[in-house]
Amino acid sequence: KNEVEQSPQNLTAQExxxxxxxxxxxxxxxxxxxLQQHPGGGIVSLFMLSSGKKKHGRLIATINIQEKHSSxxxxxxxxxxxxxxxxxxxNYGGSQGNLIFGKGTKLSVKP
Amino acid sequence: xxxxxxxxxxxxxxxxxxxxxxxSPISGHRSVSWYQQTPGQGLQFLFEYFSETQRNKxxxxxxxxxxxxxxxxxxxxxxxLELGDSALYLCxxxxxxxxxxxxxxxxxxxxxx
Numbered sequence: 001k002n003e004v005e006q007s008p009q010n011l012t013a014q015e016x017x018x019x020x021x022x023x024x025x026x027x028x029x030x031x032x033x034x035l036q037q038h039p040g041g042g043i044v045s046l047f048m049l050s051s052g053k054k055k056h057g058r059l060i061a062t063i064n065i066q067e068k069h070s071s072x073x074x075x076x077x078x079x080x081x082x083x084x085x086x087x088x089x090x091n092y093g094g095s096q097g098n099l100i101f102g103k104g105t106k107l108s109v110k111p
Numbered sequence: 112x113x114x115x116x117x118x119x120x121x122x123x124x125x126x127x128x129x130x131x132x133x134x135s136p137i138s139g140h141r142s143v144s145w146y147q148q149t150p151g152q153g154l155q156f157l158f159e160y161f162s163e164t165q166r167n168k169x170x171x172x173x174x175x176x177x178x179x180x181x182x183x184x185x186x187x188x189x190x191x192l193e194l195g196d197s198a199l200y201l202c203x204x205x206x207x208x209x210x211x212x213x214x215x216x217x218x219x220x221x222x223x224x
Binding site for chain 2: 031033035041042043044045048086088098099100101102103104
């Protein structure tokens with residue numbers, strides 16, 4: 001079993017829809033990242049969370065440390081949101097700089 | 112402040128050759144981590160350097176090596192390339208004590224033929 005599980009693997013939405021991507025992890029963590037990767041490969045860090053909730057524009061990330069679960073929400077989705085979204089955790093007490101990644105969720109937003 | 116830069120961006124090599132990839136971290140960042148991304152395995156940790164010392168290494172064969180220079184720039188080397196080494200290689204930098212907050216470079220796409 002992977003230490004970081006994401007769901008769904010693939011997601012197709014219509015423009016304007018509310019989108020949720022989930023991430024569950026099985027290790028103790030000191031931080032969780034939500035990353036965005038567009039075709040071509042470059043990765044952008046959207047959020048870094050250790051507790052609670054963060055909001056940036058139409059993006060909202062939440063984390064429940066007790067349940068070892070995080071969600072990424074996109075409100076009023078747009079075709080430019082089409083990308084792969086990756087959850088990554090930094091294992092608490094583990095080696096520094098060693099992120100453990102989920103397999104990613106491929107999001108396609110249709111106009 | 113300039114972001115993390117990686118060179119080259121694209122590279123084509125033949126099986127058996129070796130390759131060196133370079134990563135320049137954000138100014139002031141002394142920790143550099145390297146990751147490999149393949150369609151089958153996703154993103155996997157290769158190694159992490161801090162102050163010219165390798166602090167941690169992922170589960171990769173000895174053909175994969177790296178180093179860090181006094182200016183924090185890092186290189187990774189893959190010897191005796193195999194077809195399966197075709198991947199996107201990403202580096203990320205962070206501040207000392209803030210390794211949880213990593214900033215990624217654009218990656219180097221390596222194709223082995």
